[in-house]
Each structure stands twice: as C-alpha cells, then as structure tokens.
Amino acid sequence: MNGVTDYEVMDLAGKEADLDRLCDLTARINSYKKEIKRLEKLKEPIEKSIKELLENSDIGITVGYQVDYKRGTTHRFNSEKLKEEKPDIFERYYEERPLRRFSIKRIETAGEEFDF
Secondary structure, eight states: OOOOOOOOOOOOTTOHHHHHHHHHHHHHHHHHHHHHHHHHHHHHHHHHHHHHHHTTOSEEEETTEEEEOOOOOOOOOOHHHHHHHOHHHHHHHOOOOOOOOOOOOOEEETTEEEOO
C-alpha cells in the first residue's frame, strides 16, 4: 500500500526555450481554469432556477430541449469498512496500480512569486 516516493525532477535552468514554453503553456492552462471557474459560477444559478421550475418533475420538455432531473440512487463500495471488518479479504483483493498525476501550482523562488 505504499505509493511512489522518489520523484524525477527536471531542472530547466539553462534551457531557456523549454522554460519559456513551459511558462507559456502553464499560463494558458491557468487562464482556462479561471475561465472555467467563472463560467461554472454563472451556470450554477441557472441550473438552480431550472430545477426550481421543474419542482418535483423528473423531466421538463420545451421547444428544442428536454431537461432531465431524475431521482436515483448510487451504489458505492465501502473499502474502508471491508478493510476494518475483513482485513484478510481486503488484502487479498487490494491492488496498487501505477499512475501519473498532473498538477500545476504557484511557487515562490528567491523571494519572487511566479503566477503562471
């Protein structure tokens, strides 16, 4: 159950073209993320209004659109409960799979703050 602890880090010092490209790409991603958040905030009250219009109906139909707001249930597997109550079974079926997680974050370097 141990994850990867050693990371390979690329130092882009001295590789100005790569550094400039990385800065440009991360700035574009950051800009898109901000725009997505802004649009999500605009979308939320509109969805809420539509849900209020539907009241207790599961489906609303108008010219050119069908809006579904159906009831349902979800089924989730509680691995924590299995681990607690049946650790031998949990261990037998537990699998680790490799992955690569992608993220971008702001950092400060030598007193300067970089906002990509």
